[in-house]
Amino acid sequence: MSDDELYRAYLAGDVSALDTLALRYRERLTAYLAAIVHDLGDALLTVSAVLLLPAVRKSVNA
Numbered sequence: 001m002s003d004d005e006l007y008r009a010y011l012a013g014d015v016s017a018l019d020t021l022a023l024r025y026r027e028r029l030t031a032y033l034a035a036i037v038h039d040l041g042d043a044l045l046t047v048s049a050v051l052l053l054p055a056v057r058k059s060v061n062a
Contacts, residue, residue, distance in 0.1 A: 022051040 009017035026047060034043035
C-alpha cells in the first residue's frame with residue numbers, strides 16, 4: 001500500500017495502518033530528529049512517543 005492509502009486507512013480506523021507507516025519511517029524520523037537535537041536517546045524517545053500517541057488516544061477513546 002502507498003503511504004497515502006495507509007494514512008487514509010488509519011483515518012478510517014485501521015490502527016495497523018499507522019503501525020506500518022511507523023515502521024516504514026521510524027529510522028528516518030529518528031535520524032532527522034537526532035541531527036536537530038544532537039542526542040540520539042532524546043530522538044528515539046521523542047519519535048517513539050509521537051508514533052505511539054495516536055494508538056494511545058484511540059484506545060482511550062474506545
